Amino acid sequence: MATDWLGSVVSINCGLTLGVYQGEVSSVDHASQTISLRQPYHNGIRCPVPEVTFSAMDIKELKILDIQNTVNKPISVQGAAAEAGSIPSGRHGQSNRITSTHATSSNSQSSTAPITILRRGSSNSRVATQAAPKRNSVRNGGAGGPMKPKDDECFGDRTDEDMGADFDFEGNLALFDKAAVFSQIDGTNSNRAQHHSTQDEQKPLSYRHDENILEVKPVVYRQITVPQHGGKEYCTDSGLVVPSVTCELHKRLLAAAERWGLSLERRLETIGVCSSQMALTLLGGPNRLTPKNVHQRPTVVLLCGPHIQGAQGISCGRHLANHEVEVFLFLPNFLKMQESVTSEVNLYSRTGSKQVASVKDLPASPVDLVINCLDCHENLLLREQSWYQSAADWANQNRAPVLSIDPAVSEQHQAVEAKWTLSLGLPLPLPKAESRVYLCDIGIPTLVFQEVGIRYHSPFGCKFVIPLHQA
Structure with a gap:
């Protein structure tokens, strides 16, 4: 067989x-x-x-x-x-x-x-x-x-x-009872959910990596209060309220800081560093200031007057020149200048940058940035002088954006139309304009604020210059 x-x-x-x-x-x-x-x-x-x-x-x-x-x-x-x-x-x-x-x-x-x-x-x-x-x-x-x-x-x-006959996929799929399988799955999931809910009641709460496990108090967004309200309020990116102060209260604050050792020279240096850092960011920062881009150095024009605000601008220009920025300083030489302005001019001259006394000597072509420090808080009549008006006209006709450092407060329209405005310590009630307001930390201690009646908590966080928005 x-x-x-x-x-x-x-x-x-x-x-x-x-x-x-x-x-x-x-x-x-x-x-x-x-x-x-x-x-x-x-x-x-x-x-x-x-x-x-x-x-x-x-x-x-x-x-x-x-x-x-x-x-x-x-x-x-x-x-x-x-x-x-x-x-x-x-x-x-x-x-x-x-x-x-x-x-x-x-x-x-x-x-x-x-x-x-x-x-x-x-x-x-x-x-x-x-x-x-x-x-x-x-x-x-x-x-x-x-x-x-x-x-x-x-x-x-x-x-x-x-090879045998082709596999009948449709017939085999018809043998699959979907309703029975899904009902079984739903029953299994419900049992698992009940089991997990019982375990969750016994386990402590779990937190994500970005959640705080400590109980914290509710956030207080109004951490700064002033005895004399300036009439405007601003807020930071995190929502903290920053009220404005009057010019008189701002002067008292600076005078108290000088009594405790924050002299004018130290304040000028701090303002020069912070304002120059902001200007470098506006010029492009690391995308513009690189060793491979020496042939396209940014150009900045400083418009300064013979007062403390002008000295702040000259300090800013000195730090910009130290960072390979081509700086032009406009400062009239026929006016009597304060001692702080003279010392800042002497330091600025050591950088090798240019200084002119006439608007005619300024660059005719558009520059990268114009820094306005023409205004003076003590003497608003400077706006009527010819050198002031010619410098303001040059800035308005130039296509470059303008950064104003510590501008004066007046009911009149600002002579120089600025794109950015930098306030010091606490903002002043500036007139409503299209300028974006920034706040600079000039290093005043908290107890100095309390001495003049201001309850102060720093809104700067990890920065020295922060933007402010209309509240």
Whole structure:
């Protein structure tokens, strides 16, 4: 009966070591308990030998894929295996080592020979020898033969014949009961939610990395109060309210600071550093002031008067010149100047920057920035003088933006239209304009503010110059 299964296509699983073989049954030997396959495949790859022989002890599982030369025979793996020589499956725990032998004929002209796979130690084992098949020097069937298709070369013959019917995706999907599965999922999720809610009641609250775990008091946005309200209120980017002060209260504050050691010279230096830092930012900062951009140095024009506000502008110009900015200082030389202005001019002259006394000597082409320090808090009549009016006209006609440092407060319209305004310590009630207001920290201690009746809490945070917005 074993001859009835000759020509059938079977799959033999020899375990993890030997792998899986498929091929056509060529012979079954009852005496030696072996089965041979013709045109075998090993793990899906065509074997280089035409025939492979297996011992029953190495076979873990045998499946019949296609039955040939049979009529009305029941197809079952167990029955086929019994009739094909009663090949038993290999016992667990035994070694899967194999011995490969081959037989060669003296008159054979073929370059390949059958290979026999037997279990080492069995009664049918022979001397272990291996013959590697010789490959033809010409690929794809020789020099004169036709070239094999790529599919046949990769997958071999009889590939299409062994394939079954197409898989019915729609029919298989119809067997899926979505309602039952989703109801089961919802029930599982509800049970998990109840379990997690019980655990959450027992666990302490967790916080994100940006949340404060300490209990804090509510934020007080009005941290600065003044005895004499200036009439306007500003707010910072964080929402803190900064009220304006009158000119009289501002003078009292500066006088109290001088009594405690914050002299005019120290205040001028602080204002010069902070205003120059703001000006450098307006000029482009690190995008403009780089060693590779020496041929395009920014140009700044300082318009200063012979007073303290003018000295503040000259201090700013000195720091700008130290940062490789081309500075032009306009300061009339026929007027009597204060001592602080003279000392600042002497320091400025050491930078090698230009100083002019006439508007005609200023650059005719547009510059990068104009810094206005023409106004004086003590003497508003300077606006009527010719040098003041000519400098203001030049600034308004130039296309460069204007930064005003500590401008005077007056009911009249500002002579120089500024894009930015820098106030010192606390802002003054400046007239409503399109200028953006900034506040500069000039280093006045908190107790000095309290001495003049101002309850003060610093709104600057980590900066020395902050923007203010109309409240």
